[in-house]
Amino acid sequence: xxxxxxxxxxxxxxxxxxxxxxxxxxxxxxxxxxxxxxxxxxxxxxxxxxxxxxxxxxxxxxxxxxxxxxxxxxxxxxxxxxxxxxxxxxxxxxxxxxxxxxxxxxxxxxxxxxxxxxxxxxxxxxxxxxxxxxxxxxxxxxxxxxxxxxxxxxxxxxxxxxxxxxxxxxxxxxxxxxxxxxxxxxxxxxxxxxxxxxxxxxxxxxxxxxxxxxxxxxxxxxxxxxxxxxxx
Amino acid sequence: xxxxxxxxxxxxxxxxxxxxxxxxxxxxxxxxxxxxxxxxxxxxxxxxxxxxxxxxxxxxxxxxxxxxxxxxxxxxxxxxxxxxxxxxxxxxxxxxxxxxxxxxxxxxxxxxxxxxxxxxxxxxxxxxxxxxxxxxxxxxxxxxxxxxxxxxxxxxxxxxxxxxxxxxxx
Numbered sequence: 001x002x003x004x005x006x007x008x009x010x011x012x013x014x015x016x017x018x019x020x021x022x023x024x025x026x027x028x029x030x031x032x033x034x035x036x037x038x039x040x041x042x043x044x045x046x047x048x049x050x051x052x053x054x055x056x057x058x059x060x061x062x063x064x065x066x067x068x069x070x071x072x073x074x075x076x077x078x079x080x081x082x083x084x085x086x087x088x089x090x091x092x093x094x095x096x097x098x099x100x101x102x103x104x105x106x107x108x109x110x111x112x113x114x115x116x117x118x119x120x121x122x123x124x125x126x127x128x129x130x131x132x133x134x135x136x137x138x139x140x141x142x143x144x145x146x147x148x149x150x151x152x153x154x155x156x157x158x159x160x161x162x163x164x165x166x167x168x169x170x171x172x173x174x175x176x177x178x179x180x181x182x183x184x185x186x187x188x189x190x191x192x193x194x195x196x197x198x199x200x201x202x203x204x205x206x207x208x209x210x211x212x213x214x215x216x217x218x219x220x221x222x223x224x225x226x227x228x229x230x231x232x
Numbered sequence: 233x234x235x236x237x238x239x240x241x242x243x244x245x246x247x248x249x250x251x252x253x254x255x256x257x258x259x260x261x262x263x264x265x266x267x268x269x270x271x272x273x274x275x276x277x278x279x280x281x282x283x284x285x286x287x288x289x290x291x292x293x294x295x296x297x298x299x300x301x302x303x304x305x306x307x308x309x310x311x312x313x314x315x316x317x318x319x320x321x322x323x324x325x326x327x328x329x330x331x332x333x334x335x336x337x338x339x340x341x342x343x344x345x346x347x348x349x350x351x352x353x354x355x356x357x358x359x360x361x362x363x364x365x366x367x368x369x370x371x372x373x374x375x376x377x378x379x380x381x382x383x384x385x386x387x388x389x390x391x392x393x394x395x396x397x398x399x400x401x402x
Contacts, residue, residue, distance in 0.1 A: 060301075067293045129304045171375055172398070178369050179395055181350065189350050193294055193370045200372070 026126035027052075030211060034225040036122055042219045048119050049215055049225070053208035055112040055124070056131045058105070060204050064197040065105045069098040071190050131204035132211055134160040135232050145217045153213045159206040166199040258303035260312040262319060267329035267339065269319075270361060276317050277359040282383055283332075284318045287343050287353040294370040295352045305373040308380075315384040316356075323348050332361040356383040364388045378402075 027033040033052050037045040072095035079088035113124040138157045141150055170192075177192040211232055218228030264272055269283065276283050288295040302308055303318075312318065321329065323343035330336050331345070346355065346366075356365040356379065364383045371379060375398070382388060382397050392400075 063293065063297055063301075070291070070293050127300055129301055130306075167372075171372060174369065175375060175395060175398060178367060182366065182368055185349070189369050196370065196372065197297070 025123045026128065027122065028129060030132050030215075031226050031230045033122075034215075034229060037120060037225075040120075042225070044119070045225060046212075046216060046219055048116065050212055051112055051116050051119065053132070053212055055109070055116060056128050057201065057204045057208055058109045058112055059128045060131060060197065060201050062102070062105045062109050064194070064201050065098060065102045067190075067194045067197055069095065069102045071194060072098050074190070131200075132207055133232075134164070134203075134207035134210050139231070141217060142221055142223065144221045146220050149213060149217050149220065153210070153217070156206065156210040156213050160203075160210050163199065163203040163206040167203050170196045170199045258299070258312075258318070259309055260316050260318050261303065262317045264319060267319070267321075267327055269330055269332040269357075270334055271330075272317070272319065273332060273357055273359070273361040280315075282316050282359055282364070283357045283361075284312075284316050285355040285357070286318060286320045287323050287346065287348045287351060287355065288320050289323050289351040292351045297370055298352055298376075302371065302373050302376050308373050308376055311377060311380055315380060323351060332357055332363075354379070356380075358383075358386075358388075365394055367394075 027036060030049065030052060034045055034049060037048060040048065072091050075091040076088055076095055079085075079091055116122070116124050138153075141153060145153075174192045174196050177187045177189055180187040181189040211229060214228055214232060215225050218225055269285075273283050286295070286298065303312075321339045321343060323340060325339040327339045328336060329339050329342050331342050337345070343353075346353065348368075350368055352369065354367045354371065354376075355363060356367075358364045365379060365388055367379060378398055379394065381402070382394055387397055387402065388394070
């Protein structure tokens with residue numbers, strides 16, 4: 001049965017209360033994810049949420065390593081064309097090391113999918129297309145939030161702000177490099193595209209860390225996780 | 233002539249219900265039967281839309297990133313579905329195409345004519361089929377949205393470069 005038909009049947013089933021939401025395929029948002037964990041304890045839900053965020057970050061991290069690997073492959077080809085033996089050897093070593101890193105990153109990704117499926121009973125076969133966002137402005141922490149979590153929240157927000165600045169800077173640099181590349185081909189545009197993905201990894205990690213801390217604060221004060229996350 | 237990824241009303245309804253559990257589709261991506269760009273431009277313009285061409289290469293990680301992480305982005309998908317149709321061209325491909333200028337050639341020759349080397353290259357066409365904006369390389373969702381606004385608002389027609397448009401925060 002193809003995915004569209006399965007999703008259609010599943011959605012109608014869920015809407016009509018005929019099937020358990022735990023049959024659902026990969027939830028694309030953290031709110032959808034925690035809503036499917038209603039039968040779990042708060043601690044179990046938080047543990048699963050931490051893994052879910054790790055999977056989001058892993059998705060873009062795999063992309064980042066793949067770009068490095070492909071970039072090294074192309075650099076080997078260019079060096080061979082140029083007859084630059086030393087550069088070809090250097091890039092070949094880089095291609096091999098990034099190839100190993102790519103295999104490891106993919107394995108981590110698969111392990112996360114397996115662990116999440118085992119922990120939650122939800123299928124995680126699909127790609128996660130978009131890491132959760134961090135809020136534009138940090139809202140005041142709710143009353144009663146534990147001190148250690150407030151400190152962690154402040155640190156996580158600092159990481160979000162740093163990552164956001166880096167993404168904005170890299171977005172503009174990439175655009176300027178793209179314009180320059182179109183004019184004279186002297187800019188190594190691949191370097192900029194790879195750097196863009198690296199800052200996207202950092203942004204995803206920072207946003208996920210902040211959201212997990214807010215989820216932990218919600219759990220500490222008895223607020224539903226979905227409510228806390230949907231407010232971010 | 234084109235085959236569009238159309239969903240029935242039934243499928244659209246259930247997909248709407250399932251949005252939070254499935255990756256959204258890129259509804260603005262179409263697969264022409266004959267890659268006759270002048271007719272695609274004309275058909276799109278009749279709907280008030282522009283054609284976007286993505287020149288891609290098999291195995292290109294940045295092309296995959298556009299497909300996996302940019303096109304399905306909810307804001308991108310909603311905006312582009314209203315304003316654009318996107319068609320992919322393989323820069324090593326042998327399919328026959330008719331370029332927007334009306335020349336018949338293989339898609340790899342069209343890519344060479346457009347001086348495509350690094351991929352992806354995203355070529356936005358005006359409603360008349362002229363080049364409105366050409367971007368080389370990956371565009372994140374925010375930049376891709378800005379590019380869409382630049383073209384669909386006809387900002388390119390007054391001589392404003394895309395770089396200046398972005399710098400002005402428009």
